[in-house]
Amino acid sequence: MTVASLSEDALISQLFAPIAGAGSLDLRDDAALLPAPAGSELVLTVDVVVADVHFFRNDPPGTVARKALRVNLSDLAAKGAEPLGFLLALSLPKDTSLAWITAFSEGLGADARVYGCPLLGGDTVRTPGPLTVSITALGRVPTGYMVRRTGARAGDILAVTGTIGDSALGLRLRLAERDAGSPAGEGAPQEAGWRDVLTPAEQTHLTQRYLLPEPRNAVALALREHAGGAMDVSDGLIGDARKFLRASGVSGDIDLDRVPLSAAVHAAVEAAPELLLAAATGGDDYEVLCSVAPERFGAFQRLCEGANVPVAAIGRVTAGDAPLTVRRDGVEITVEHGSFSHF
Amino acid sequence: MTVASLSEDALISQLFAPIAGAGSLDLRDDAALLPAPAGSELVLTVDVVVADVHFFRNDPPGTVARKALRVNLSDLAAKGAEPLGFLLALSLPKDTSLAWITAFSEGLGADARVYGCPLLGGDTVRTPGPLTVSITALGRVPTGYMVRRTGARAGDILAVTGTIGDSALGLRLRLAERDAGSPAGEGAPQEAGWRDVLTPAEQTHLTQRYLLPEPRNAVALALREHAGGAMDVSDGLIGDARKFLRASGVSGDIDLDRVPLSAAVHAAVEAAPELLLAAATGGDDYEVLCSVAPERFGAFQRLCEGANVPVAAIGRVTAGDAPLTVRRDGVEITVEHGSFSHF
Structure with missing residues (x-):
């Protein structure tokens, strides 16, 4: 039928x-x-x-x-x-x-x-x-409380909810499976290097996060109370952070080592270090990126955690209009494509 | 590009x-x-x-x-x-x-x-x-003033704005042109019987009405003030009238000879009388069908005409749940398919 x-x-x-x-x-x-x-x-x-x-x-x-x-x-x-x-x-x-x-x-x-x-x-x-x-x-x-993309101010902490990159790696696993024409456990040779260090539960975690993101509606109140600006991370953390800072007329930096990772992504990055950048530029996270004044960050974090949503400081908002600085292991790195584009 | x-x-x-x-x-x-x-x-x-x-x-x-x-x-x-x-x-x-x-x-x-x-x-x-x-x-x-599909009451006048059927006949002209693979003036043999009695301006009127309906936002106030119930006519007047009456839990009748027609549709119906039913069951009119208590109808009509939108009484709402009665030349007729379905 x-x-x-x-x-x-x-x-x-x-x-x-x-x-x-x-x-x-x-x-x-x-x-x-x-x-x-x-x-x-x-x-x-x-x-x-x-x-x-x-x-x-x-x-x-x-x-x-x-x-x-x-x-x-x-x-x-x-x-x-x-x-x-x-x-x-x-x-x-x-x-x-x-x-x-x-x-x-x-x-x-x-x-x-x-x-x-x-x-x-x-x-x-x-x-x-x-x-x-x-x-x-x-x-x-x-009235007056919508949290805008234009609200980041120099001195704010850049923070992100949940974990980043699960969905991007989940998509890679699914594409590899599809291309190999076989179910998980076989095929997918191009991702085998890191996939094979993950437990089946970790692999499922990644593919599930791609299929079903967890929108962070539980922190809406905390954002209204404490965030200067915010946007949802849907097209890759780094690219979206660039959009956020540009919309706010500021600059900033992100420390990749502070970007929160799930156990599965952490294990994958241990096996294949280049995946950290894939995680930070892949799409479909559906986490919230926000800017919070330092004196409010503790209260913000407690409200979020009270709502069962972890939140992590990953960088700073700075003055000026220089491009976002991205650091890994304390060293500035160049990121060509910060975003995944569906279009 | x-x-x-x-x-x-x-x-x-x-x-x-x-x-x-x-x-x-x-x-x-x-x-x-x-x-x-x-x-x-x-x-x-x-x-x-x-x-x-x-x-x-x-x-x-x-x-x-x-x-x-x-x-x-x-x-x-x-x-x-x-x-x-x-x-x-x-x-x-x-x-x-x-x-x-x-x-x-x-x-x-x-x-x-x-x-x-x-x-x-x-x-x-x-x-x-x-x-x-x-x-x-x-x-x-x-608050409280939305005009609903459920608001038709026995005794109300059924009325419709503008003219009906222009778009349905316009679509037939366009389909015939497309099928004949030639511009207007040639081809389109299956509609030639009635098309050829229309002036070029009348043909253009019909095809334009299909391309560009005229939504009746100018009568929103008149409807709020005076209509018991209303819906927009998008899938054919007769089928939509059936939906309207069913949603309101009433019955009614429509006199096809009172359905307002443009000069172009009138000329087409003169040449091919079966087109009256095509006009009353074709889609894409985007006129408003409404029910108005008889004592309010004069005021309603004046408000609409003040907004440059003609409105015509085409039938009555009656009690009960019998199917809509459709009459032509005073005789009850059977209409199998009252609607055009895009789906």
């Missing part, structure tokens, strides 16, 4: 209405309706993911849905915003199976509940191209 | 930042920021259009952009909402020319100004599939 056997109305009423929130009017009207939150500003973001560009065609459909939502939640988190809800625009090839779209809607519904970000509305169309998911998320901040 | 020669950042800063509104933060942050309008509810809608499904690959790019925005504006209009802004999710094939995307952004910017609906944010990705545009529009209504 494919989606071709269902009308758009049936698809919506059977699969999406059950996971929709109060403002959705059961997805039966032309539009969603939501009270404008008093004393607030609205924070709005949109992200598109395309099969075979941003995810693998054979990824579990529930994780495709959840990642599509989570990359938007990550933008809201970095801005210090609380989620209000989202709209889903889905372009489906006609051979999409009902099983696929059912699992997709279930994954989406599960994350909508976990993150308190209900489905408010959507549109579903047929496409002759790859399956494409566009999600627009809506959040709120108390 | 194609978009492949530009980074996503360059595309955004050169083509989209110049047309963006105040809340966009120059498209340089992770998200847009908008004051939550006091005393209001937010009205949210999203629509996707796909090349070769919803528009022709060789349509003028400015009209593709404008139609993608206008179909969303039409949803806001039907709900009685004032536009606040929109987010754009754009999936581009790598061979998209810079000329195409430049004309696209110019068309979008022109309509954003005309309709007071600024670009607030977006995402641009590469796709191996057809060019796909997803627009999420945000509007506001005074």
Whole structure:
């Protein structure tokens, strides 16, 4: 059974209405309706993911849905915003199976509940191209409290949540497996040097982080309270740090040895030291990079850790408009490509 | 030159930042920021259009952009909402020319100004599939005043704005031209019977209405003041009327002879009477169908006409859950497919 056997109305009423929130009017009207939150500003973001560009065609459909939502939640988190809800625009090839779209809607519904970000509305169309998911998320901040990219100030500490590089190395493992045409454990010769030192659990950790990032919505309040500026790290830590500093009209430095790594990435870097740069320039971290005044950093870190999100100081914001300085083992290094570009 | 020669950042800063509104933060942050309008509810809608499904690959790019925005504006209009802004999710094939995307952004910017609906944010990705545009529009209504699909009541007059069927016949002309592989004036034998009675200006009127609908945002206030319920007519008048009445838990009747037609559609129907049903079931009208209590209808009509939007009574809402009755020349007729489905 494919989606071709269902009308758009049936698809919506059977699969999406059950996971929709109060403002959705059961997805039966032309539009969603939501009270404008008093004393607030609205924070709005949109992200598109395309099969075979941003995810693998054979990824579990529930994780495709959840990642599509989570990359938007990550933008809201970095801005210090609380989620209000989202709209889903889905372009489906006609051979999409009902099983696929059912699992997709279930994954989406599960994350909508976990993150308190209900489905408010959507549109579903047929496409002759790859399956494409566009999600627009809506959040709120108390008026004047959105944490901007332009807020880094000389003297601030540069900090990052969670760990960096898991997803980039997870993607390399998945690409190697795909290219080798065989499941993990065989094939993938080009990554074998470091992959083989990882335990199976560590390998799974990396590939899972690619499939399912953990947006840091738990630190939205801490960011609003203490961060001068922030952005989400989606295109590679170093490239994103350059964007952050440029937007703020400042310079800065990052010490690669202080970039927080998971045990799996740490083990991989021990085996293949060049992977540290791959970790710091790969995409899909969905962590938060922020700037915090030194006198606030302790309080910020405690609030984050109280929310179960580790945060690490990785560098400093400095005056001027010189390019970001990157150091490793105390030595300044040159980083050509700081970002991964999906485009 | 194609978009492949530009980074996503360059595309955004050169083509989209110049047309963006105040809340966009120059498209340089992770998200847009908008004051939550006091005393209001937010009205949210999203629509996707796909090349070769919803528009022709060789349509003028400015009209593709404008139609993608206008179909969303039409949803806001039907709900009685004032536009606040929109987010754009754009999936581009790598061979998209810079000329195409430049004309696209110019068309979008022109309509954003005309309709007071600024670009607030977006995402641009590469796709191996057809060019796909997803627009999420945000509007506001005074709290409690959104005009719903569920608001039709027995005794109300069913009314529709503008004229019906122009776009459906315009699409038939364009399909015939395409299939005949020749420009208008030659080919298109299957529509020749009625096409040939139309003046060139009338033919252009029809094809233009398909390319560029006129959303009825000018009557949003009149709808809030006087309509019990409303929806936008996008998938065919009769099918949409059925949805409207079903959502409201009522029945009703429509007199096809009262459905407002442009001079072009009128002439076509004179030549080929079966086209009246094609007009009343074809898609892409983007007019507003609404229900208005009889004692309010005069005031409603005056407000609409004051806004330069004609409105016509086409039937009645009745009690019960019987299917919509459709009459022509006083005789009840059966309509199998009341809607055009893009899906």
